[in-house]
Amino acid sequence: MEITPGPQPGSSKLSASSPTAPTVDDDSIVKGKETFEDFLPKDWETLSISERIRSVTELYNADIPEGNVKHAALFGSIASVLFRNSVPGSKTGKPLESPHDFGIMLQEWKKCVDNGKEEVIKIVTTGIGYEDDNNGGIFGGMAVAMYRLASQLAAGELSASSLPTTMVFLEEVRRSTGNQKDDSGEEEAETAEVDGKGKAKENVAQSSRDTQDEEKLIQLPFGNVKQEELPDDIEKYLAPLEIGPVDKVPLQVENGKVVEPEVIVTYVPPCPLDESERHPDGHTIWMTKPATKAKYYSNQDWPKPLPKIPCKIVVRPTDDGTGMGVFATRDIKRFEPVLVERPYIVYPRRDVVGAFSKKALQELSEKQLGQLMVKKSEPFFRYMVDQRMTSEERREFMSLANSHTHDGSGPVFGIVRTNGFGIEFRERLPGADRDFGMKMGGYGAVTKIGSRFNHSCIPDVGHGFDASTFTMRFIALRDIKKGSQIFTSYASFNATKAERQKALAPYGFECTCRACVNATPQSDKLRKVSVALTQRWRSQAINVWPKDPNLTEKVLIPILETKRRMEEEGLDTKDAGYFTFPEILFRVYEKVGNIAKLKEAKDELMRAAKGLIQEEEWTTGAKIKFERGKLTGASNN
């Protein structure tokens, strides 16, 4: 039994914009290919730009797994060669040296595309490693940026001449690679926001609509919405919805063929609609594509049973007016699993319930479109709660916090917006992440216990989604004392205080955590540069300092000072680059021959490596692979 919405205005656009990925065996694409150029078609040099773009598009749609260095290398190679002859003023004509260069390049391209203008690029950092950062979020997002850019170039919407800053930037990177400077820890570096990382809890504050080839983000309203912002007659823009079991909703037929519904609601694992049978591990109501459902269920043992962990938390009211919170019932160590649960619902975080009608697009402002989307979403989520949850689940779900009571969100969508986590399927084989033309991390999840974690900019737990068990996983990012409240973060770790406040505004509170109370321009900057800085030092520790006969431990002064400041700021996490320090220290002490310190650093390195593997395996359900002694990828298969 499924539900399907009735015909929606513009819904055909939606499907047109969701490319159907051909099934391509990953191994056949990456096998035996070691260098960037190996991924290119043999006749690449003779291809025209539009042919090259077509080739990129095919590779993009082939769904090479995220989390694979070669994936990044693939796009890096293509990107570099694709544009090298088409950028006026570029003399380099060289392929990029690493997927990292490519990553920065794409971020810059994306900025050019987003802002429609050139930016002065100040990034002087080099050598950001990709082994530790090569998760699907980053490269998935970049690949999407790349794909968009290629499409825009192909459609003549963007000219290659708007890209020279990228090349200027790359020149700068190369220059600074060859001209290593001492690090003061104070240099300007920017880390562009990476989309879909899935680490921060995300308010469903944005969604998107399709207008022909272009995708535009719509800001959903929050806070008190003034009456004048709303169209008086918003109802006229709402298409009639037919929601119900598939056998009750009339089939759509086009050219004599039955058109598959665009979106269905199903259970994971399967269970009857009535309340007669429920899975002991819990089940999730999943709003998805029919083909995605079929693909997952074609896997015989899917979903796998939940891993068992001892209970170490309790949900209870806080004593500071923040409603409910999650507390530790015993001491919890860094990297320990804290919670695993099947979400109540998993849903696409974009407007899958029918794109906006032409009339709406022409007549309504962005604000009004946001308001319209809020209105359209409520009946869908209401259906899931009223028709698919047991009475007990419904009662529990409806008791979750709602910070969207004055912005036009209905009672159910308000709860979804307040409690939804952005999730990534992150699978080796093509997964659900790009359903409905979404970017990585397009689905959201509302959970029973996890949604009770309050926010801190110095979070105690991180979270991830494991598609093989269909569970949300939470893990300790630091030691947690018995009895203390456990916080997660709803904002990006690398956002400044002002940016975090903006991201948290829809939740209706001002954060008073240690990082916010003590924030300074220096702490804001540290958040921005921590990843770039630590990776650059790592790169120097690998490539530059071993060759320096005069190296002394003095090189560690800014490094140890930054490490201390990161601990103070609560940036002692993997995402912030903190676990790069043990390796840097190890390499320097090894080089200068400080045996006592070397042993300390080695122990720290081993602890960190073990913990990071545990974290990755727990939050993604993946088995970590090693290549050439390095952590290089994760696979769910």
Ligand SMILES: C[S@@+](CC[C@H](N)C(=O)[O-])C[C@H]1O[C@@H](n2cnc3c(N)ncnc32)[C@H](O)[C@@H]1O
């Ligand atoms: C996902 S819920 C967290 C659980 C919630 N406290 C409850 O009672 O279910 C998000 C809401 O909790 C509250 N909240 C979370 N973190 C907070 C914080 N650091 N300070 C104040 N309120 C917070 C806000 O009302 C926010 O909209």
